[in-house]
Amino acid sequence: MKVGVIGAGIIGCAIAWELRKRGAEVTVFEKLGDAGHGSTSASCGIIRRCYSQTSMIKLSNEASEIWAEWENWLGPIEGSLARFERPGMLLIPSNVDEGFLQVIEEMKNSRVKAEFLDKNAINEKFPFLNTDAFFPPKPVDDDSFFNETGVLQGGVWEQDAGYVVSPGLANTNLKLAAQRDGVEFLFNTEVCKIEHDGGAPYSIVTNDGQTHQFDVMVNAAGPWSSKINQLAGVELPLENRALRREVHAVKNPVFGQHDMPVVGDLDSGTYFRPETGGIDIIIGSTDPECDEKEWVENPDEVDIGLTETYWERQVLRTMRRIPKLQMGKARGLAHMYDVTLADWYPTVDRTDIDGWYVALGTSGSSFKTAPMIGVMMAEIVYACENGHDHDNDPVILDLPRIGLSLDTSFLSRLRSANATTGTVFG
Numbered sequence: 291m292k293v294g295v296i297g298a299g300i301i302g303c304a305i306a307w308e309l310r311k312r313g314a315e316v317t318v319f320e321k322l323g324d325a326g327h328g329s330t331s332a333s334c335g336i337i338r339r340c341y342s343q344t345s346m347i348k349l350s351n352e353a354s355e356i357w358a359e360w361e362n363w364l365g366p367i368e369g370s371l372a373r374f375e376r377p378g379m380l381l382i383p384s385n386v387d388e389g390f391l392q393v394i395e396e397m398k399n400s401r402v403k404a405e406f407l408d409k410n411a412i413n414e415k416f417p418f419l420n421t422d423a424f425f426p427p428k429p430v431d432d433d434s435f436f437n438e439t440g441v442l443q444g445g446v447w448e449q450d451a452g453y454v455v456s457p458g459l460a461n462t463n464l465k466l467a468a469q470r471d472g473v474e475f476l477f478n479t480e481v482c483k484i485e486h487d488g489g490a491p492y493s494i495v496t497n498d499g500q501t502h503q504f505d506v507m508v509n510a511a512g513p514w515s516s517k518i519n520q521l522a523g524v525e526l527p528l529e530n531r532a533l534r535r536e537v538h539a540v541k542n543p544v545f546g547q548h549d550m551p552v553v554g555d556l557d558s559g560t561y562f563r564p565e566t567g568g569i570d571i572i573i574g575s576t577d578p579e580c581d582e583k584e585w586v587e588n589p590d591e592v593d594i595g596l597t598e599t600y601w602e603r604q605v606l607r608t609m610r611r612i613p614k615l616q617m618g619k620a621r622g623l624a625h626m627y628d629v630t631l632a633d634w635y636p637t638v639d640r641t642d643i644d645g646w647y648v649a650l651g652t653s654g655s656s657f658k659t660a661p662m663i664g665v666m667m668a669e670i671v672y673a674c675e676n677g678h679d680h681d682n683d684p685v686i687l688d689l690p691r692i693g694l695s696l697d698t699s700f701l702s703r704l705r706s707a708n709a710t711t712g713t714v715f716g
């Protein structure tokens with residue numbers, strides 16, 4: 291089977307390698323100069339298992355085990371390896387209700403080391419965190435911005451969650467493993483035209499004027515994926531769109547005094563984690579409703595400069611949780627999520643056009659699951675290409691590291707929206 295993969299981000303590289311392991315002849319097209327120079331380069335690399343849906347908890351827990359054994363997973367490659375730092379993660383929901391407590395139970399059932407911490411336990415474990423509540427998040431110019439609205443009811447503590455340093459290096463590691471095993475990468479090679487007759491075979495025309503033929507194509511073009519589907523004349527029931535994001539770095543005010551965990555704070559509207567060995571923290575947004583979303587019409591024209599608006603908003607919101615934080619100078623980066631509007635979960639599936647597959651709409655949170663999205667996509671491709679009716683009899687994935695299995699239909703293009711937070715927290 292000859293497979294073309296569009297995009298050498300973390301998702302495209304993981305898929306290409308898994309397909310190759312199963313015997314496919316794989317070529318990856320990447321319009322940039324190397325792997326991992328797209329949105330993966332901007333990722334915060336946070337690895338957690340707290341998600342609204344049990345299926346996503348399981349998928350991310352299995353993937354987390356892969357990050358923990360990254361060297362074994364890859365096999366021998368040149369150069370240094372990405373590291374999985376595990377300071378733990380505290381996730382503070384907007385509300386501790388039955389649903390949230392049920393999520394913690396589902397995490398435990400999915401073999402995640404998770405426990406509920408009430409306000410006092412949070413105070414004791416992290417004395418530098420303010421445990422006032424501020425929900426709902428407000429614009430920074432709101433007169434009541436710094437006024438608390440109550441006290442936190444608590445959060446979930448995942449003791450071995452963390453982050454990968456660096457996502458770009460992890461992407462390079464995957465590329466090298468895939469290259470070693472025979473995947474062909476064509477860099478500086480943009481897919482410009484896609485010709486087919488309602489299904490395979492596909493003729494892919496690239497910017498250098500070459501035409502390449504494939505039996506199977508996988509669209510893993512991240513924020514560019516809907517553009518690629520348009521080129522191929524492929525329509526999906528669930529819409530995905532590029533969304534501009536910024537991540538900022540500030541000095542960690544408790545560096546050297548306390549260990550900083552990863553914190554996801556839906557109460558105040560930000561998430562943060564240690565960076566540069568803990569000297570800094572980096573801050574992202576949980577996309578609260580009060581912030582207008584910056585949808586990107588053309589991902590090739592997105593402005594990746596920092597803006598005062600995002601900087602102020604994200605740092606001031608975090609300052610309410612870490613009162614010792616100082617604004618400092620604006621530092622950070624901007625890039626794009628590829629958001630599935632319906633539920634902020636990716637779509638990993640076949641399409642209505644035979645031989646055209648998609649792994650897209652990763653919604654700002656699929657770095658962590660990338661190794662498993664690779665496995666899932668490869669299993670789906672092989673099942674469908676061997677005549678299996680994945681739409682009506684979904685592929686069931688083995689999760690050997692956590693001893694469970696997974697019905698992959700929750701990432702089907704045909705799904706009803708998963709019940710999620712409708713944010714990057716999924």
Ligand SMILES: Cc1cc2nc3c(=O)[nH]c(=O)nc-3n(C[C@H](O)[C@H](O)[C@H](O)COP(=O)(O)OP(=O)(O)OC[C@H]3O[C@@H](n4cnc5c(N)ncnc54)[C@H](O)[C@@H]3O)c2cc1C
Binds near residue numbers: 330626655
């Ligand atoms: C700011 C930010 C923070 C994030 N933080 C986290 C986090 O903490 N934890 C987490 O799990 N996830 C996080 N994510 C999400 C995660 O990083 C993404 O889900 C993941 O990196 C997407 O990988 P990808 O391979 O799909 O996309 P990309 O890395 O964007 O790769 C797609 C590639 O396709 C190429 N391409 C596009 N069009 C063409 C074409 N026509 N021809 C050839 N090549 C083409 C692009 O150049 C690009 O390299 C974050 C994302 C962002 C932006």
